[in-house]
Amino acid sequence: MKLAPEYKSRLDHALEHNGLRSTKQREHVFSIVLEKRDHPTVDEIYARARTKMPTISLATVYNCLETLVESELIRQVNFEREPTRYCPNLIQHAHFHCKESGAIVDIELSDELVNQLKTALPEGFTVQHIDIAYNGKCDTCPH
Amino acid sequence: MKLAPEYKSRLDHALEHNGLRSTKQREHVFSIVLEKRDHPTVDEIYARARTKMPTISLATVYNCLETLVESELIRQVNFEREPTRYCPNLIQHAHFHCKESGAIVDIELSDELVNQLKTALPEGFTVQHIDIAYNGKCDTCPH
DNA sequence: AGAAAAATTTAGAACGATTCTAATTATTTC
DNA sequence: GAAATAATTAGAATCGTTCTAAATTTTTCT
Numbered sequence: 001m002k003l004a005p006e007y008k009s010r011l012d013h014a015l016e017h018n019g020l021r022s023t024k025q026r027e028h029v030f031s032i033v034l035e036k037r038d039h040p041t042v043d044e045i046y047a048r049a050r051t052k053m054p055t056i057s058l059a060t061v062y063n064c065l066e067t068l069v070e071s072e073l074i075r076q077v078n079f080e081r082e083p084t085r086y087c088p089n090l091i092q093h094a095h096f097h098c099k100e101s102g103a104i105v106d107i108e109l110s111d112e113l114v115n116q117l118k119t120a121l122p123e124g125f126t127v128q129h130i131d132i133a134y135n136g137k138c139d140t141c142p143h
Numbered sequence: 144m145k146l147a148p149e150y151k152s153r154l155d156h157a158l159e160h161n162g163l164r165s166t167k168q169r170e171h172v173f174s175i176v177l178e179k180r181d182h183p184t185v186d187e188i189y190a191r192a193r194t195k196m197p198t199i200s201l202a203t204v205y206n207c208l209e210t211l212v213e214s215e216l217i218r219q220v221n222f223e224r225e226p227t228r229y230c231p232n233l234i235q236h237a238h239f240h241c242k243e244s245g246a247i248v249d250i251e252l253s254d255e256l257v258n259q260l261k262t263a264l265p266e267g268f269t270v271q272h273i274d275i276a277y278n279g280k281c282d283t284c285p286h
Numbered sequence: 287a288g289a290a291a292a293a294t295t296t297a298g299a300a301c302g303a304t305t306c307t308a309a310t311t312a313t314t315t316c
Numbered sequence: 317g318a319a320a321t322a323a324t325t326a327g328a329a330t331c332g333t334t335c336t337a338a339a340t341t342t343t344t345c346t
Contacts, residue, residue: 076223078221078223078224080219080221081221081224081227084224094263096264096268096270099271105268107263107264107265108263109263110263113259113260113263116256116259117256117260117275117277120237120250120251120252120253120256121239121250121277122250124281124282124283125239125248125277125279125280125281125282126279126280126281126282127239127277127278127279128242128278128279128280129278129279130275130276130277130278131274131275131276131278132260132273132274132275132276133273133274133275134260134264134268134270134273135270135271135272135273135274136268136269136270136271136272137268137269137271138267138268138269139267139268139269140267
């Protein structure tokens, strides 16, 4: 999987900005997270990565994902104690997590709603990021 | 630590309702989660439990907490991949998590705000529970 | 009350996700 | 093109949690 030029340059700039090198592995892992936006786990990303790059190691997948998160190119998503998942959608959004099918869907949040959430905070709290997970069942899920 | 009669009867009823026995260990672990509402981890609960009941095992603390969660007497709270924490506040609320001091504060959410969150969901999603974590820094924190 | 059945506790082994370590390989700098 | 720097790799180590099997406790049934 080849990275579209716009993403390639985003990657290169973001890495350079952090004093990091652009490598084949980082590019490949980034492309996988961008390709299928189903919030894959490390194991899933590792499996997908190996189909095109069979020699990549699990440690490298962990390293690349960490680097991409630090460079603010992708985000981590956690549900309870399940394995961490990765998401290339950087705009503020929540996640719906279907307990039956395991499906994960991005939920857009209006600026207004986000602001209301922020005003629910008492004085003296400075918020950097709000994590919101809706847990339930999607009516259309295969189950 | 002795459980106040109202909590003792809540515990007994909830356990009985689930076909489970009320034991010294379950009562003691419940009392610890109620006593200091600082969202302790299993290790912290284990340490506190042993001061009054030195023979209790870590496995039992895990077991009791699981039982109490299933009986809907307490709730689990997770932040990213940190150890699970426990909270006796059963009403709908969010958590503020200070990245500097580690402090965790319950944030009340108005019914109106919760409803607005629910209406942010598209058709076809049935939500059971919404997890909300505010990450940031509390201005008053020791750091 | 006492025996049998059922549930709970316990210690330690096992597990799964993640991080660390140290050696190798690749890239950049001079 | 050599030296310095950074990234990759395989496997060991770690951490929180769950599992296992034996011992203990509680309940049920005469």
